Amino acid sequence: MMADGKDLGQHVERLRSLSFDIGTYRPPSEGGSDSLLLRVSENCPWNRCTFCEMYKGQRFGYRAPEEVRADIDRVAAIRDEIRAVSSKLGMGGEFTRELGTALLAAGRDLAGNPSFVTVFNWLAAGGRTAFLQDADSMSMRPQEFTAVLRHLRQTLSSLTRVTTYTRSKTLFKRKPEDLLSIREAGLDRLHVGLETGDDEVLALVGKGVTSAEQIEGGRKAVAAGFQVSMYWMPDLGGRERWRSHAENTARVLSAIDPHYIRSRPLVPREGTPLYDEFAQGRLHLSSPHERLEELAAMITGLEVNSKVCFDHPMNSWSDRRGRLLFRRDYEGYQFPREKPLLLERIREGLAVDESMHVHARRLMAVQSL
Numbered sequence: 001m002m003a004d005g006k007d008l009g010q011h012v013e014r015l016r017s018l019s020f021d022i023g024t025y026r027p028p029s030e031g032g033s034d035s036l037l038l039r040v041s042e043n044c045p046w047n048r049c050t051f052c053e054m055y056k057g058q059r060f061g062y063r064a065p066e067e068v069r070a071d072i073d074r075v076a077a078i079r080d081e082i083r084a085v086s087s088k089l090g091m092g093g094e095f096t097r098e099l100g101t102a103l104l105a106a107g108r109d110l111a112g113n114p115s116f117v118t119v120f121n122w123l124a125a126g127g128r129t130a131f132l133q134d135a136d137s138m139s140m141r142p143q144e145f146t147a148v149l150r151h152l153r154q155t156l157s158s159l160t161r162v163t164t165y166t167r168s169k170t171l172f173k174r175k176p177e178d179l180l181s182i183r184e185a186g187l188d189r190l191h192v193g194l195e196t197g198d199d200e201v202l203a204l205v206g207k208g209v210t211s212a213e214q215i216e217g218g219r220k221a222v223a224a225g226f227q228v229s230m231y232w233m234p235d236l237g238g239r240e241r242w243r244s245h246a247e248n249t250a251r252v253l254s255a256i257d258p259h260y261i262r263s264r265p266l267v268p269r270e271g272t273p274l275y276d277e278f279a280q281g282r283l284h285l286s287s288p289h290e291r292l293e294e295l296a297a298m299i300t301g302l303e304v305n306s307k308v309c310f311d312h313p314m315n316s317w318s319d320r321r322g323r324l325l326f327r328r329d330y331e332g333y334q335f336p337r338e339k340p341l342l343l344e345r346i347r348e349g350l351a352v353d354e355s356m357h358v359h360a361r362r363l364m365a366v367q368s369l
């Protein structure tokens with residue numbers, strides 16, 4: 001049955017009235033615009049890492065569980081409105097590009113409505129994944145977090161994967177039984193900024209955790225059944241500490257054996273304490289070849305069954321043909337099988353003239369600031 005303009009107008013009015021809280025950040029591997037974004041807390045409870053600009057100047061806050069549940073209900077209401085329009089237009093309740101065009105023709109302003117856009121894109125991609133924001137969802141009280149997760153899974157039953165950011169220190173502090181009940185309530189994957197496993201560098205950058213705590217927290221998360229995705233930051237120790245940074249990062253990651261290890265090379269961000277150190281000449285960044293040598297030391301020491309990924313543009317070293325040295329995909333290199341291949345790729349990058357690395361040009365741009 002085809003809808004008349006008045007019918008669509010009513011749906012558009014309802015869509016305009018529905019909104020929920022969406023934060024800024026998510027990992028690139030969480031589906032581009034395909035993941036539903038839901039905020040369970042606001043900003044970062046730690047907010048002291050010297051390299052991080054993400055939540056600077058913004059106060060951390062827990063969101064009341066009933067507020068989060070109400071947001072989940074609003075997502076469901078948006079989904080139901082969109083589905084009703086699809087049915088009325090004879091599209092069988094499917095979420096297609098044509099449906100989006102019809103909705104925007106009836107209400108052009110919906111294109112600038114983040115709640116509508118997020119839910120529509122999520123549905124069009126199959127409605128499968130959700131990412132819970134902001135920086136440390138596991139800092140919520142476990143009982144409240146499990147209640148929110150259960151409501152999420154019951155209300156949005158198309159979800160097959162729910163993921164979030166958390167801190168190593170929070171995992172370290174959580175009881176194993178709490179981690180297990182959060183896992184069982186429907187949280188699948190944790191993204192953790194490890195950055196380094198070197199205690200000296202951890203202290204220098206204000207990470208607020210020791211390598212022993214990282215290992216214990218990471219192991220507990222793996223034992224509870226989470227997929228664990230850990231980020232390390234090449235060059236965080238600068239020229240002064242590159243070797244201990246590499247070796248201790250390999251040591252900690254080998255002890256945890258997470259599912260994913262993702263490289264995020266250091267970029268000094270203006271407005272951070274680390275940027276000031278860099279600008280005042282107290283921190284010396286490594287050259288592209290030196291970063292590759294650091295990578296070689298880290299990868300050589302890595303004894304894991306993880307997927308090692310270079311899924312960020314700052315990993316843009318080149319090979320002899322001018323192509324990307326490392327695969328950019330989210331599944332990366334499967335260890336231990338592809339460890340020799342990855343070491344071979346690093347040797348290839350070291351054989352390329354340093355000036356050829358895109359990465360080098362980016363660093364030079366930073367250094368000239």
Ligand code: SF4
Pocket residue numbers: 044045046047048049052053054055135167193
């Ligand atoms: S814990 Fe994460 S979000 Fe918070 S300050 Fe450190 S790096 Fe930034």
